Amino acid sequence: xxxxxxxxxxxxxxxxxxxxxxxxxxxxxxxxxxxxxxxxxxxxxxxxxxxxxxxxxxxxxxxxxxxxxxxxxxxxxxxxxxxxxxxxxxxxxxxxxxxxxxxxxxxxxxxxxxxxxxxxxxxxxxxxxxxx
Numbered sequence: 001x002x003x004x005x006x007x008x009x010x011x012x013x014x015x016x017x018x019x020x021x022x023x024x025x026x027x028x029x030x031x032x033x034x035x036x037x038x039x040x041x042x043x044x045x046x047x048x049x050x051x052x053x054x055x056x057x058x059x060x061x062x063x064x065x066x067x068x069x070x071x072x073x074x075x076x077x078x079x080x081x082x083x084x085x086x087x088x089x090x091x092x093x094x095x096x097x098x099x100x101x102x103x104x105x106x107x108x109x110x111x112x113x114x115x116x117x118x119x120x121x122x123x124x125x126x127x128x129x130x131x132x
Contacts, residue, residue, distance in 0.1 A: 031117035
C-alpha cells in the first residue's frame with residue numbers, strides 16, 4: 001500500500017521544481033518524465049503486463065506531444081525543424097511499439113531520448129557566452 005502523504009509531498013516537490021525552473025530546466029524535467037514513462041512501458045513488456053505497457057506508452061505519447069507543441073518554429077529555425085521531425089519520428093515509433101512491442105526497438109528509443117535529455121541538460125548548465 002502506498003503512503004498518500006509521501007505521494008502528496010512528492011507532488012508538492014515536483015510543483016515547486018516546475019515553478020522555479022528555467023525553460024531549459026523544464027525541458028530536461030520533461031525528458032526525465034518521458035524516460036520514466038518509457039521505462040514503465042519497458043517493465044510492462046518484460047512482465048507481460050498489458051495495462052502497465054499501455055499506460056507507459058500513452059504517457060510517453062502525451063509528453064512527446066507536449067515537446068512538439070512547445071517548439072518555437074520561428075525563433076528555433078533549423079534546430080526546431082529538426083527536433084520537430086525527430087519528435088514526429090519518436091511518436092510514430094512509439095505508436096507502432098504500442099501495438100507490436102519489441103524490447104530491442106524500445107531500448108533504442110530509450111537510448112535516443114536519454115541522449116537528447118543529456119544534451120539539453122548540458123546546454124542548460126553550461127555557462128552562457130555572450131557574443132560581442
